[in-house]
Structure formats: structure tokens, C-alpha cells
Amino acid sequence: MAVSSGPQTGKGSAEAMCPYRLVLEHVTSRWGVLVLIHLLERPHRFSELRRAVGRMGRPVSEKMLAQTLQTLERDGMVLRDAQPVIPPRVDYSLTALGREAAEQVRTLALWTERRMAEVDSARRAYDEART
Amino acid sequence: MAVSSGPQTGKGSAEAMCPYRLVLEHVTSRWGVLVLIHLLERPHRFSELRRAVGRMGRPVSEKMLAQTLQTLERDGMVLRDAQPVIPPRVDYSLTALGREAAEQVRTLALWTERRMAEVDSARRAYDEART
DNA sequence: CTGTATCCGAGCAGATACTG
DNA sequence: CAGTATCTGCTCGGATACAG
Numbered sequence: 001m002a003v004s005s006g007p008q009t010g011k012g013s014a015e016a017m018c019p020y021r022l023v024l025e026h027v028t029s030r031w032g033v034l035v036l037i038h039l040l041e042r043p044h045r046f047s048e049l050r051r052a053v054g055r056m057g058r059p060v061s062e063k064m065l066a067q068t069l070q071t072l073e074r075d076g077m078v079l080r081d082a083q084p085v086i087p088p089r090v091d092y093s094l095t096a097l098g099r100e101a102a103e104q105v106r107t108l109a110l111w112t113e114r115r116m117a118e119v120d121s122a123r124r125a126y127d128e129a130r131t
Numbered sequence: 132m133a134v135s136s137g138p139q140t141g142k143g144s145a146e147a148m149c150p151y152r153l154v155l156e157h158v159t160s161r162w163g164v165l166v167l168i169h170l171l172e173r174p175h176r177f178s179e180l181r182r183a184v185g186r187m188g189r190p191v192s193e194k195m196l197a198q199t200l201q202t203l204e205r206d207g208m209v210l211r212d213a214q215p216v217i218p219p220r221v222d223y224s225l226t227a228l229g230r231e232a233a234e235q236v237r238t239l240a241l242w243t244e245r246r247m248a249e250v251d252s253a254r255r256a257y258d259e260a261r262t
Numbered sequence: 263c264t265g266t267a268t269c270c271g272a273g274c275a276g277a278t279a280c281t282g
Numbered sequence: 283c284a285g286t287a288t289c290t291g292c293t294c295g296g297a298t299a300c301a302g
Contacts, residue, residue: 018187019247024164024239045263045264061295063267066264074253082264088265097249104235104239108155108239112152115228115232123206123207127205161275192277195274219283221285
């Protein structure tokens, strides 16, 4: 929606809805999904995550990655560990809550992948029907 | 996060990504989620669906509802039954594929609802930490 | 390296009016 | 009732420059 792309990290246009829908939009957002799935595998540093996410899907801007991580951290899904060293080093990992969310999102993503052939054939049928 | 807005029902800005991500965005889009959940309960007519969706979340415009339904129909999730009567009557229901998707989305929505208290407390902690 | 601040374009999404 | 067409504002999200 808009799963625009989805709702976003900010509060944006979603002032008046069930509060949990907001969380749902956070975890299912364009970058939220990818971040959660990658962190489910193992903790990542900022740039590492940026590269990993870029490998599937398209490249993430620093801005959007930071925004996504902040939102997920605020929602209690992601843990941020900033080590006071130079150069800066920050590791991101999942909380227990985040792991539960990530597993569900991954399940849904895998289901979508498995069913892709059916979706494609449905699309061809639909498109052909109006030619 | 992108948590941003939901991706949406159209194709929009998502030209260059794994194809299944597109389907994921359709079913998790702002209106896609609500439509699927309501249709899981029983088939609905257009206006009926419009009212039902409006009761939770905010009102849907006719345009967005039609767009969402068309996208989900094209993806093979929703069945459209237009009866040639006057006044027009159109019923929407889920296909087998759509039912699977709807169940997963509902599961995720229910999980989010159950965990809302934890999310809220995480948010308060986060917000207070930077005061 | 890990971000933050600002600017700006693209297109999502609502309102409205109209058609079958 | 069930949509389509059009107009428009708003916000998302990328690019860039800069800071700690």
C-alpha cells in the first residue's frame, strides 16, 4: 500500500487511523521489510546494511535508511549500539519484538515469492481479457 | 520508514526491484490490507466495502477503492462479479490465492494489535530518552 | 564512518464533477 | 449504484552538502 510505497517513517498523512496500522505500515514499508529481513540473519553496521539492502531491490539513500532505522528503533523493533570510537561504529540488531515482526514479514515475503507464478498468470489473463 | 506511506496500489516508483516486492506492496498497501481483511469475512459490494473500510481507518475515496480493487483483481487475489442489472450490482470476493494472502495479512495485523502496548512503551522510552 | 539539514521533483491520493 | 475523468496539493524520497 502505498502498501508506497507505504506510509512512512514520519507520521505523515496517517493521523487518523487505528494506531496499530501505523506500526504495520512501518514494518511493511518499502525499506522496513528489507531491513528487518537482513537483520534477522545477523546484526549489521550502517553501511553494511546499506549495501546489503541495495543488492536486492534498489539502492537506499542514507536518508531513507537512517529514517527507517530510527522509526523501527522507536517502535522497539531495532536495537542501536553506537560505540564511541573513531571512526564511528554503529551496530543494528533486532529486539525480541523485532524478531517476531521480522519473521512474519519474511514469511509473507517468501509466500509472495512462491506464489509469483500464479500472480503472473493472473495478470496475463487480466491484461489479455481487455485487449 | 519508509516506513512511509504505503506503497500503493499502482505501480509508481517501483520499476526496478524484485517483482514479488510489488505484490507484497499491493497486499500491504494502506487500503489493500483493509480490503483483504474485510473480504476474508464475506463478499462485499462496492459501497458496502467502502463503508466497512471507512469504519476502521479513515474514509476511502471511490477512486482509491476502485484502484485498490483493480490491482488486487489483476494480481489474482480478488474476484469481481458484475451483474448486468439496473441499478448496477458488483460483488467482490477473494480467490483461493487472495484468501491465503488475506490470512497472512490478518495474522500480521492481529500480531501488531497484540503487541501495541510494547510498542507504545518502547516509544515513550525512546522519546523520553531524548528530552 | 555515521549520520543531519536542506532543497526539489515525481507521483500518490483526495475532492469534485460527470457517465452508464 | 458503480464507477471514470480531471484537477491539485501534499508528502515521499532522492541528491547534495555538511557535521561529529
